[in-house]
Amino acid sequence: MAALIEARDGAGLDAAGFDAIAAACRPVVLRGLVRHWPLVAAAETPHGLAAYVDRYDSGGMVEAFVGDPAIAGRYFYGDTLDGFNFERQRMTLREAVAALAAPRTPGVPSLYIGSLPIDAYLPGLAEQVRVPPRPGLTGGRLWIGHESLVSTHHDMLDNLACVVAGRRRFTLYPPELIGDLYVGPLDRTMAGQPVSLAASAPPGDPRYPRFAAVADQALVAELEPGDALYMPKLWWHQVEGLAPFNALLNFWWDGFAAGGDPxxxxxxxxxxxxxxxxxxxxxxxxxxxxxxxxxxxxxxxxxxxxxxxxxxxxxxxxxxxxxxxxxxxxxx
Structure with a gap:
């Protein structure tokens, strides 16, 4: 049975406390860390977030994942590793957010847009989304979608994921389990990073026998708007958007780099x-x-x-x- 990710009160977290969390290289939920953001207040309703985003929208085009209702927002490979179970469509950010904010009706495809650099798409928003213990964190990226499941993957940088709207469930696996996660191709991915094939398969799938022995080593947390999750680099994580409308803003950085070489x-x-x-x-x-x-x-x-x-x-x-x-x- 999966254990819960450690949770702390993020509202009073200072720089020293944040640095200590990062130095431990363990995931930690920071409750209420960004509850003060105007973006979180605006996102109490889908149309409120749409109006707030529209104030900063630079008019950029985005690539959206569009999924048939049959996949229930589980964006993944198709029948083989040569294709995917969703389509990619180009649209403006305004069109995408409007579609996401509209009431869901049966039979309508799911929509997901991710990793949008706010400096490019929403110039001016960066000043409104400072992280108190680390106000120098910049380069935030926005993720908005219907109910969704982003397959288990890892990042090459430390990640602070801040929930803006809806609820998110994170399921994490430590880096040392990589050999038991049955990772897919490095150069044929959905969004840049390879994913675990076993973690997305039905329980007990005979193709991935080693995964059954480590599945209970997962760590799980559910986050509400205003909560954040610190994830050290290379921790595998699956992200589920549990509400009909979900939004998240994250920051990637490497706090221990001696230079620019990854x-x-x-x-x-x-x-x-x-x-x-x-x-x-x-x-x-x-x-x-x-x-x-x-x-x-x-x-x-x-x-x-x-x-x-x-x-x-x-x-x-x-x-x-x-x-x-x-x-x-x-x-x-």
């Missing part, structure tokens, strides 16, 4: 340079990665004075030298 770039490089070498050699490279990169027990040069650590000194001092060496090697 960690996943190293994974891709390792895939082409290591993944198909003989097992014995892969084991040797794994030992090297553990020693120099993951450092489970100690700094790799702890037996030397700090002055002799060279490029293994503090990364804020050695980042440029290491990156220059990497680029020279890639250029041959």
């Amino acid at each position: 960690p996943f770039a190293s994974v891709l490089l390792a895939m082409i340079s290591i993944a198909e070498r003989p097992p014995g050699e892969r084991a040797a490279w794994r030992a090297l990665f553990d020693h120099y990169v993951f450092r489970p027990d100690r700094h790799p040069l702890e037996h030397l004075p700090a002055a002799d650590h060279g490029v293994l000194g503090p990364l804020r001092q050695t980042y440029g030298r290491l990156r220059a060496q990497v680029m020279r090697m890639l250029r041959g």
Whole structure:
């Protein structure tokens, strides 16, 4: 049976408390963190949110997911991994929000629009959606839809998901379960990130036998408008919009980056340079990665004075030298 995600009162959270949550790399529900947003107050009704969004709308075009009523808002692959069970349609943001705000009638397709950068689509809104313990968080993205289920996936960045309208149910799996989630293709996805095939399948699906043994390790939470969920990078998460009209605003960021290089770039490089070498050699490279990169027990040069650590000194001092060496090697 799934456990509940830890929940805290977000209304009085300060910067130090927020940083401590992020440093622990565990998901936490922050109740009432953004309840003060005018956007949340406006979204008490679908038409209220539509009117509020219209004040900032720049007139941009969006790509909407449109699903037949038969899929019940579960946007996923089709019968094979070569296609999907929904269509993509281009429309203006104003048209999409108006369609979402209209009363639902039987037989009408479901609609979902996501990951809209508010700086581009709703300029001026950013000033109204500051997060108190981290007012410098920018680049918010808006997600609006009918009842929906976004398949289990992970993000490459830390994620603060703030519910604006409706209710959301989040189901999370820790990163170490990746091998038991039966992840789909990296380069044929619905919205950029690969998804778990097993988590979207009926319980007990014989194609995914290992998933049954880890399904009860899921963490679950339901959020109301004004609540937020902090999700560390690489945590797998399924997102369900439970109300006929749902809206969410999220922020992605990397609070621990020493530079602009995404960690996943190293994974891709390792895939082409290591993944198909003989097992014995892969084991040797794994030992090297553990020693120099993951450092489970100690700094790799702890037996030397700090002055002799060279490029293994503090990364804020050695980042440029290491990156220059990497680029020279890639250029041959």
